[in-house]
Amino acid sequence: MRQGYLLPFYMIGYGVIRCFVEGxxxxxLYLMPGVRVxxxxxxxxxxLGVLLVGIIRRRKDIQA
Structure with missing residues (x-):
């Protein structure tokens, strides 16, 4: 894996699994009907993970 991508991909994976498990x-605790906190x-x-991947890619494109 390329340098700098571990944290964002961990956040995305953890978020997806946690969203499923919390469902x-x-x-x-409900924030609104049908939406849990x-x-x-x-x-x-x-x-945030997707945003970080985009920022990392944009910075690497500028540097290249």
Whole structure:
């Protein structure tokens, strides 16, 4: 794997798995009807990971 991509891919993978697992739980805190707080946090992790991948790619394109 290329240098700098481990953290964003970990965040994306962890966010996807956690979102799925939290969807199976029955004792969750709801932010809105149908949206759990923990799933919202997982979604934020996924978006942040994708954003970091985009930033890393853009910086490497500028340097090249």
């Amino acid at each position: 199976l739980r029955t004792d969750s 923990s799933q919202g946090l997982s979604g934020c992790l996924i978006l």
